[in-house]
């Protein structure tokens with residue numbers, strides 16, 4: 001479009017204003033116009049910074065990636081349209097047919113599915129192993145093994161991976177160590193300080209924190225790998241929408257406060273649950289009865305996390321009675337929201353497993369995972385006291 005003087009009509013972002021906004025503006029523009037072909041050359045060849053087309057990058061994504069880079073102690077991270085898009089970028093963007101990867105045996109359900117179904121279809125072989133057992137992981141290594149993908153704290157039994165041991169093994173064998181840091185967050189655990197090569201986040205969870213945006217992030221220590229991840233994401237359209245990035249930035253501004261509050265409440269709730277007669281067992285990293293307590297204290301530097309898992313006495317009937325009686329708590333398959341949410345692995349994340357396999361993992365019908373939110377700790381404990389009493 002041209003204005004009356006015949007020159008290009010450009011929107012004025014702040015018509016007639018001498019002052020500037022204190023909040024990052026939302027830039028939904030899909031395309032960015034340049035002055036001349038020479039100016040475009042300057043941009044493509046990196047002499048000046050600029051945007052061209054929003055799948056290739058946009059200011060709202062850059063604001064989010066810069067914040068996360070700073071939190072993880074990295075540079076050059078890539079924001080993706082979901083956490084699974086970040087996982088996809090890593091496994092499909094960095095491997096080829098004939099390669100092999102090893103995954104932790106309690107990874108996020110869709111990551112497990114990617115390894116079980118999609119990668120083998122593309123000729124990439126996969127093996128699962130217990131990431132707490134370095135010898136078991138080592139035994140699964142083949143000459144073609146390119147990467148090992150683990151989560152520091154497992155879902156939903158909160159088992160601790162031996163990240164330091166795995167990092168040592170990966171360095172020795174020239175294998176990439178990829179850590180999905182969603183559960184632990186950069187405030188609880190910094191994988192690069194423990195020798196990881198690549199870090200993945202589902203921003204959807206604690207980082208954005210309000211269950212209203214789906215977004216992911218991936219960053220490698222090596223800038224050449226970051227470039228490959230970025231190019232693959234742009235080519236395959238794994239890139240995020242400006243509005244989602246804008247919302248995520250807003251959520252991330254309060255992330256640290258939310259995390260500290262939620263994990264302090266989670267520790268209180270864990271101890272409270274352990275004292276209730278209807279509760280068979282409680283799993284929480286800072287409790288001395290956690291199966292990997294010593295490693296948890298080392299990895300999480302004495303902190304916990306916002307997740308508490310516990311098992312009610314009783315079967316499915318008790319589980320149904322519990323969610324019905326847990327007033328104000330959503331029984332919903334997510335984590336990291338401002339409100340406390342309940343998850344029941346036997347009917348959701350682990351429903352595809354046989355009852356025997358679930359029993360092997362300790363996931364009986366009475367097992368719940370709690371993602372602790374920002375409620376008053378006493379009020380929350382009272383809700384659990386009543387619901388557990390009602391159910392058992």
Ligand SMILES: *Cc1c(COP(=O)(O)O)cnc(C)c1O
Nearest residue numbers: 082083084108180182202204215
């Ligand atoms: C939720 C989650 C993912 C996937 O993230 P989405 O944003 O839902 O795609 C990956 N890993 C872990 C550990 C998660 O909790």
